[in-house]
Amino acid sequence: MDIYVNEIKFEDEALKCLSEEQTEGLQAAARMTVGSEDQSLIYLLDDGEAFRRVHFGEKTWHMLRDHHGSEIILNTDVILTDFWDQLDHLVDTIEGNNYGEAFERAVKETFKQ
Template structure:
């Protein structure tokens, strides 16, 4: 299942991310794993609901907020904390910088936004 972050607010020292999907009937577990979709310019945090993985997409329009509030707690729909979000993002950023496998445009956008 794919869900897309469509709103981010910074409140109470937390980046509160929201999706349109109704997740209230799901028990979501943080997997502490991230991947990217460089073709579609998304950073993806993986959640597990016990039946399937839920790919939580952070489109490039959300990256500025992630960069501005780096290392803050990140939640989705006030329901689940995305544990180790920035630790995992650090690993991805280190791998993406100077790596043409992700495509020049994607790498450039990452480097520019996250100032790496």
């Protein structure tokens, strides 16, 4: 099951990510990858049997950039641990990883200062 972040709010010093999909019982896997075909950053959750992919589409990236380092909570019940370390590593190593030129450019333009 894929989980799509539809909205992000900055409240109480945390980024609160909202999705219509249920996240109860899921645990942070502290790993990130990309979905270059749909222009998304993907954080992995573990349900005990398989990974679930949390998609952060390009429309959410500005909130991530503007509040870098804040705690990230998905649907009030899952804290996305090591999110920033994973994102920073992905941004630092994106060049030449065959994610597609447009995706690579969008990530660089948004996250590299």
